Amino acid sequence: MIEIAATGPLNTIQDLGRPGYRNVGVTGCGAMDPLALTIGNILVGNAPEAAGIEVQTFPFRLRFSERSAFAVTGADCRAKLDGVDLPPWWAAEAEAGQVLELFPPLKDARTYFSLAGGVDVAPVMGSRSTSLRGGFGGLDGRVLAAGDRLETGAATPLFLPKDGYGVVPPSIALKDVFSSADGGALVIRALPAGEHDLFGADAERFWTQPWKISARSDRTGYRLSGDPIHPIETVEMRSHGVVPGVVQVPPAGEPIVQMSDANTAGGYPKIAGVIEADLWRLGQARIGSLLRFVPATHGEAKAVEKALAAYVEDVRRTARLVAGALAAFA
Amino acid sequence: MSVLQTAAFPSPSAVVPDTDGLAKISAIGTRAFLVEAPGAFDLPNQRRIWALSHALEARGEIAEIVPGMTNLLVILKETPDGPEGITHLLQEEWRRAQGVDLAGREIEIAVTYGGEHASDLPALCDLSGLSDREVVRIHHEGTYRVFALGSAPGFGYLHGLDPRIHMPRKTVPSLNMVRGCVTIGGMQTGVAVLTGPNGWNSIGFAELQMFDPLAAAPAVMAPGDTVRFRPERIEL
Numbered sequence: 397m398i399e400i401a402a403t404g405p406l407n408t409i410q411d412l413g414r415p416g417y418r419n420v421g422v423t424g425c426g427a428m429d430p431l432a433l434t435i436g437n438i439l440v441g442n443a444p445e446a447a448g449i450e451v452q453t454f455p456f457r458l459r460f461s462e463r464s465a466f467a468v469t470g471a472d473c474r475a476k477l478d479g480v481d482l483p484p485w486w487a488a489e490a491e492a493g494q495v496l497e498l499f500p501p502l503k504d505a506r507t508y509f510s511l512a513g514g515v516d517v518a519p520v521m522g523s524r525s526t527s528l529r530g531g532f533g534g535l536d537g538r539v540l541a542a543g544d545r546l547e548t549g550a551a552t553p554l555f556l557p558k559d560g561y562g563v564v565p566p567s568i569a570l571k572d573v574f575s576s577a578d579g580g581a582l583v584i585r586a587l588p589a590g591e592h593d594l595f596g597a598d599a600e601r602f603w604t605q606p607w608k609i610s611a612r613s614d615r616t617g618y619r620l621s622g623d624p625i626h627p628i629e630t631v632e633m634r635s636h637g638v639v640p641g642v643v644q645v646p647p648a649g650e651p652i653v654q655m656s657d658a659n660t661a662g663g664y665p666k667i668a669g670v671i672e673a674d675l676w677r678l679g680q681a682r683i684g685s686l687l688r689f690v691p692a693t694h695g696e697a698k699a700v701e702k703a704l705a706a707y708v709e710d711v712r713r714t715a716r717l718v719a720g721a722l723a724a725f726a
Numbered sequence: 727m728s729v730l731q732t733a734a735f736p737s738p739s740a741v742v743p744d745t746d747g748l749a750k751i752s753a754i755g756t757r758a759f760l761v762e763a764p765g766a767f768d769l770p771n772q773r774r775i776w777a778l779s780h781a782l783e784a785r786g787e788i789a790e791i792v793p794g795m796t797n798l799l800v801i802l803k804e805t806p807d808g809p810e811g812i813t814h815l816l817q818e819e820w821r822r823a824q825g826v827d828l829a830g831r832e833i834e835i836a837v838t839y840g841g842e843h844a845s846d847l848p849a850l851c852d853l854s855g856l857s858d859r860e861v862v863r864i865h866h867e868g869t870y871r872v873f874a875l876g877s878a879p880g881f882g883y884l885h886g887l888d889p890r891i892h893m894p895r896k897t898v899p900s901l902n903m904v905r906g907c908v909t910i911g912g913m914q915t916g917v918a919v920l921t922g923p924n925g926w927n928s929i930g931f932a933e934l935q936m937f938d939p940l941a942a943a944p945a946v947m948a949p950g951d952t953v954r955f956r957p958e959r960i961e962l
Contacts, residue, residue, distance in 0.1 A: 418792045420945040421876045530879045532939040590752035637792030637799030641755040661876035669755030697756040698805050
């Protein structure tokens with residue numbers, strides 16, 4: 397068990413989400429950076445579907461009630477275990493009574509805490525992810541609060557190096573695949589969507605100008621600021637299903653990118669759809685930062701997915717080797 | 727003789743399904759494809775969408791099918807190498823899809839028309855030139871079909887609203903509309919399932935809980951259901 401000692405608002409239990417219920421209006425939810433959560437789970441020997449804590453407001457502090465392996469991945473939040481620095485993207489073992497502290501990251505937005513066995517709350521519709529809008533999943537469908545005690549699922553026995561071990565973060569390991577534009581804007585690949593051509597010359601500007609992530613951005617979606625873009629004619633859209641990554645343009649002309657807690661349906665003209673393999677980077681983008689969309693194809697998206705999958709597989713294989721070697725010594 | 731006999735049979739074109747136009751198919755990101763029916767926002771078109779949905783259900787490469795309003799979002803399990811194959815398949819299935827009528831349930835919803843939650847009833851009267859009594863009567867005398875669920879857990883988009891009480895969505899949504907508000911959005915009507923921002927226009931209130939996340943079938947409504955509103959109270 398772990399106990400939340402201090403937390404900012406809007407920190408929640410998340411797993412990889414609740415797909416399959418969009419047809420009854422239920423949002424997928426899930427980690428904004430599923431890659432970081434996936435790596436955290438691998439490092440502590442969990443199945444991919446195990447739930448962790450998504451920390452997006454800091455400082456965050458928790459106490460271990462029992463000995464447990466844990467991992468901290470995603471945004472580098474200068475984690476400390478009982479005052480001792482932990483490297484980013486690191487797994488270690490905590491003793492009962494030890495306190496883990498996460499501080500505001502200097503870059504990136506969200507940190508993931510995973511622990512061996514996963515956070516054990518009752519799955520709702522196949523997922524432990526918190527749906528804040530629906531008021532279910534996670535811990536009673538709400539954000540975490542100081543004093544919350546969270547049960548741990550059954551952990552597989554795990555042998556960790558004495559001081560823990562870590563991985564090369566994907567932003568470094570995959571820097572050739574996920575590059576930044578000149579001026580530091582995040583480069584986000586997207587496919588043109590249904591109403592792209594309706595924007596005429598403004599469609600060109602959508603791709604060329606940098607967009608700033610406005611303060612009115614959260615797990616539901618990112619509102620972007622920049623020179624507004626408008627369709628050449630107004631179309632009355634019929635409501636249709638959407639997925640995270642869809643870039644819609646409301647009448648005011650500033651795009652919205654739907655994220656993990658996205659509404660399941662939409663009716664604004666959509667100019668583009670972010671490729672799935674870039675969504676984790678968007679999930680780590682901070683309010684006030686710049687991004688630029690670049691057009692991609694399905695083939696290019698697939699190549700990025702392959703590179704990501706190879707990285708995850710490499711971490712999985714290495715973690716297994718490390719655990720196996722240590723088990724042999726033990 | 728033989729010519730007359732042949733002419734007595736229907737020509738093959740008469741039994742080909744109505745293919746008045748190609749569906750519009752577009753990508754949303756890498757794995758999702760939106761199929762939009764050409765033509766009117768009406769029940770025959772929605773029936774073809776239901777048929778398309780049914781035809782695609784058994785396909786192994788599809789992860790999720792999300793019916794919308796005369797459209798269907800298809801989410802694949804894997805990113806395809808290109809859009810051509812899936813687009814061709816969806817277009818073929820659309821061409822083949824003949825309207826099916828879903829054997830839905832009949833749902834009756836007790837409504838308090840007017841009163842504190844009917845915040846947009848006066849505006850609808852202004853827009854339509856009808857009295858509040860007439861608006862309420864037209865709304866509760868209608869028979870509605872659930873076209874699709876979406877937007878919020880268990881929310882059913884209802885088709886069949888009398889054109890006299892169509893009312894455009896608000897440009898500035900109400901910030902805190904309560905769950906249960908009976909609302910009109912354009913040519914659709916529905917019952918709000920969550921308290922929160924809402925761009926539809928409220929004319930009444932219903933107690934019925936539309937969604938239970940812990941139930942085997944979490945949503946009360948399903949596409950194809952018939953919905954009637956019973957005026958339990960009218961507070962004007």
